[in-house]
Amino acid sequence: MQKFQAKATTNQQNTTSYWNKMTFQSNEDMIILATPRDTRGTYKLQQPYFADLPCGNNCPAECEIRAKVIKLRDSLRPLVADGSSILVNTFLTSYQELCQSLDSRNTYSPNIALPALFDLVMSAKYAEKMVTDGGWTYCIGQAGSLVQDEPTLYFPFLKTCPRCSVKYGIKPNVKSNKPGSDTIGEIASDATLLILSEIIRRIAPSVKIGKSKDRQGDVDAIIYDETMIALLEIKSSPLVIYPLEVRLSHPMTEVYDGTSGPKHNHSVATASLDTSELSLYIPHIDLHIPLGKHRTGNWPYARLAEFVSSPQNIVKIIALWKELYDLYAGRGQRKPIDYRQWLICGCGSPVDDSKNAPGMDRTDDLKKGTYQVLKYGAYYKEKCPRRRMRAVLSSNLLALRGFDRYLAEVQDMIWTKDKYSITLGDSITSNGIKAFHSNNIFNLYDALICLTRSIYRDEHLHEISSLERFMNELCS
Ligand SMILES: [Zn+2]
Ligand SMILES: [Zn+2]
Numbered sequence: 246m247q248k249f250q251a252k253a254t255t256n257q258q259n260t261t262s263y264w265n266k267m268t269f270q271s272n273e274d275m276i277i278l279a280t281p282r283d284t285r286g287t288y289k290l291q292q293p294y295f296a297d298l299p300c301g302n303n304c305p306a307e308c309e310i311r312a313k314v315i316k317l318r319d320s321l322r323p324l325v326a327d328g329s330s331i332l333v334n335t336f337l338t339s340y341q342e343l344c345q346s347l348d349s350r351n352t353y354s355p356n357i358a359l360p361a362l363f364d365l366v367m368s369a370k371y372a373e374k375m376v377t378d379g380g381w382t383y384c385i386g387q388a389g390s391l392v393q394d395e396p397t398l399y400f401p402f403l404k405t406c407p408r409c410s411v412k413y414g415i416k417p418n419v420k421s422n423k424p425g426s427d428t429i430g431e432i433a434s435d436a437t438l439l440i441l442s443e444i445i446r447r448i449a450p451s452v453k454i455g456k457s458k459d460r461q462g463d464v465d466a467i468i469y470d471e472t473m474i475a476l477l478e479i480k481s482s483p484l485v486i487y488p489l490e491v492r493l494s495h496p497m498t499e500v501y502d503g504t505s506g507p508k509h510n511h512s513v514a515t516a517s518l519d520t521s522e523l524s525l526y527i528p529h530i531d532l533h534i535p536l537g538k539h540r541t542g543n544w545p546y547a548r549l550a551e552f553v554s555s556p557q558n559i560v561k562i563i564a565l566w567k568e569l570y571d572l573y574a575g576r577g578q579r580k581p582i583d584y585r586q587w588l589i590c591g592c593g594s595p596v597d598d599s600k601n602a603p604g605m606d607r608t609d610d611l612k613k614g615t616y617q618v619l620k621y622g623a624y625y626k627e628k629c630p631r632r633r634m635r636a637v638l639s640s641n642l643l644a645l646r647g648f649d650r651y652l653a654e655v656q657d658m659i660w661t662k663d664k665y666s667i668t669l670g671d672s673i674t675s676n677g678i679k680a681f682h683s684n685n686i687f688n689l690y691d692a693l694i695c696l697t698r699s700i701y702r703d704e705h706l707h708e709i710s711s712l713e714r715f716m717n718e719l720c721s
Contacts, residue, residue: 295321295455297471298314298318299471299472301314302315304631304633309629310625310629321467322455322457322458323456324438329436329546331546332366332369332553334443336362336365336553339553339555340355341719342556353559355716356697359440361563363436363481363641364566365553367433368487371422371432372523372545375422375423376539377422378515380400381400382512383510384397384399385496386408386412390412396492396495396497398491400422401419402421402423402488404421404597405596408528410588410596411587416595416596420513423486433483434466434481435456437640438454442454444712445468447719448708448714449708449710454468464476468709468710473705474635475706480604480611480638480640483590483603484604485589485590489526490526490533491521491522492522519538522537523545524536529569532565534549536548570697572585572586573589574646604643605638605643605644605647605652605693605695606646614640615638618689622687622688626687632684636689637691638693639694639695643693643697643700652693656690659686660686694710
């Protein structure tokens with residue numbers, strides 16, 4: 246296999262200003278990956294963004310929410326291409342190559358590949374945001390194991406040693422370097438929108454996406470075209486975050502009780518970010534993905550993009566993720582005690598609080614998200630006379646463990662208000678019928694758009710964002 250070296254980084258002064266470029270070079274070949282910094286293409290940059298929303302300026306004066314939608318429009322920003330978008334684009338290019346064969350298309354279906362990609366992007370963002378010299382855990386593995394474990398430093402995002410918990414079921418309490426919940430929410434929302442925009446861009450290039458910068462506002466993001474505006478509430482949360490590691494050439498020592506000796510297993514350690522070669526470590530298949538030194542350009546996206554530029558490598562990423570997803574879903578071969586569970590977010594005390602369940606299975610999020618779509622209905626959809634607004638709840642994972650308990654009986658719900666009831670002829674009303682114009686009947690959710698599985702009530706949203714359409718476009 247050819248070895249490619251990442252060379253350039255984003256935002257260098259000598260690159261074309263509207264494009265982010267990343268160059269990979271081997272002895273013979275050079276690959277340049279470029280994405281427009283404006284994901285809608287540079288030609289759009291001359292026009293003011295979001296001036297063409299079908300409600301707001303373009304709605305008749307009797308539209309009660311005209312001013313509110315104009316205010317919403319002013320809070321919107323286009324998605325900005327950065328290291329993570331190059332990672333996503335590179336992954337999807339390899340994925341497209343992989344899906345040329347019908348067999349792989351079935352084995353590596355997008356409802357596994359895309360949430361796997363989501364967790365990879367999240368892992369990169371955690372690493373980018375959180376990595377420090379301090380906060381590492383020193384691990385020499387477990388004495389008596391068949392294979393001698395190399396001395397290693399880990400930078401975990403859950404409260405245990407990733408190697409000892411997953412390989413041996415031993416869960417020492419260590420420092421977690423997880424970001425605060427606000428930060429997690431924000432980067433998870435960015436990663437969701439990024440992947441969603443890549444899906445939609447391929448199916449319906451004229452559809453636009455804007456992200457609200459108003460954190461106190463009602464709406465996280467919008468998806469729109471000339472016929473509708475979908476208001477999005479995003480409730481995403483990762484299934485797994487891969488820890489960082491530094492492999493050491495020899496065991497460490499320290500002074501303890503007045504004598505020097507071997508450093509204690511799972512004690513706190515410091516890694517020098519200037520000199521250490523960092524990797525992502527995936528313990529259940531013993532995979533190490535090299536990220537290079539921290540202070541290199543566009544870290545960690547450049548090396549990760551290089552890794553996923555090979556279809557063989559994304560097969561690994563998809564397969565290892567599917568294993569964990571099946572375990573989470575309670576499918577597949579489950580051993581009586583399955584140590585792989587200690588990698589999964591929300592796996593339970595003391596490793597990770599069960600309230601951190603992935604995707605929409607975080608029940609607080611599902612409850613809040615459901616109120617939010619109801620609010621979109623009563624405060625936006627119902628108020629636009631042209632009925633151009635839609636309410637969407639979006640996540641990386643559709644509720645799975647909580648589906649029956651929280652979503653099954655609510656997903657197809659419709660609502661209206663008494664004031665919309667129409668009087669029909671006496672003989673009919675006396676039969677206990679109450680009538681409403683279909684314009685005044687609303688879906689609770691016009692869609693639940695997720696990467697694992699979506700539920701659509703609105704046909705147009707299905708047309709522009711379904712994974713079946715995405716796959717058809719990718720393979721056409
Ligand atoms: Zn350990
Ligand atoms: Zn309107």
